[in-house]
Amino acid sequence: MYKFLEKIDYFCNYSNSWNILREAQTDDKYGFYPDKRPIEVLLRNAIINLDKPAGPTSHEVAYWVKKMFNLNKVGHGGTLEHV
């Protein structure tokens, strides 16, 4: 099993033991290892932990980030103060 899976749990100190049912191989022809994705693919499958400045709303900042990266969709994880 790829070690990146353990890295995910380490990220937030989540502990839940793995039970392996059987051995299996993955074919490197398909998909990407999350930490080795080409940058263009990573861009479309990533999260930014952004320190939002006071002033602009979360929606505005999400829109700016969308324009900066020239993406179709950028979301945000909730506003502090709904107006």
Added chain:
Amino acid sequence: MENATKLMSLISKAGKEYVCIMQVHCDYKMDELKEIVNQFIGEIYQRPPVRSSVKRRTRKRRVYSIDILETEGRLVLMKIASEPGTYMRKICHDIGILLGCGAHMRELRRTRSGIFTEDSNLVTLHEISEALYMYKHCKDESDLRRILLPMEFAVCGIPKVVIDDDAVNAITYGATLNAPGVVAFQNFKKGENVAIMTLKGEIVAIGESNINSNELQNVKKGIVVKPKRVLMERDVYPKGWKKNEKD
């Protein structure tokens, strides 16, 4: 961003932590304030403030902890951990009512949303813009890679199952995850949110478990996870099911 936006509901439904400055409208005794603050820990009833985005109906929220970090005159710096949808402005206001003279929130900062904290990988708009510049004009993507967290990190706090390459594509087309496709799993209960991962560690989908994970050792067939949100694009992996038909 893009595909990862589908994970936002998971993050917005996770626990939050805030640091806020409350201004009390009169002098108060520290003991009294501490006692009142402690009353707000646990289940509280809250009616959203006048200017709020949700319906103003009294609702129940759980506050996990409130720590008074610092006080300076009538200003109180507090750290509050709570369920999502808890209004900090209202907590400050209500503390003021119990104090007898009123209080309001001066400043607020969220320090944790689910697994994302201030301490890990927090970046400013400036850093993003500089990293993008380095990538576009200097062909250097290293800064950008430091900023972009693979979306898989969002499922850190929930149980995961790892599936066979052959099972991946069927799930992106909406099929349920059945027992034969499972290679490895973390412990989960029936009805819990479970993330379906590939052997490479990519997230395929998030779904609701149909059984208890301890049953997985014994069952050979049947639904394990019903996908609710598919994250991976279709046809990244080959069709596993066609091959089986020919066999």
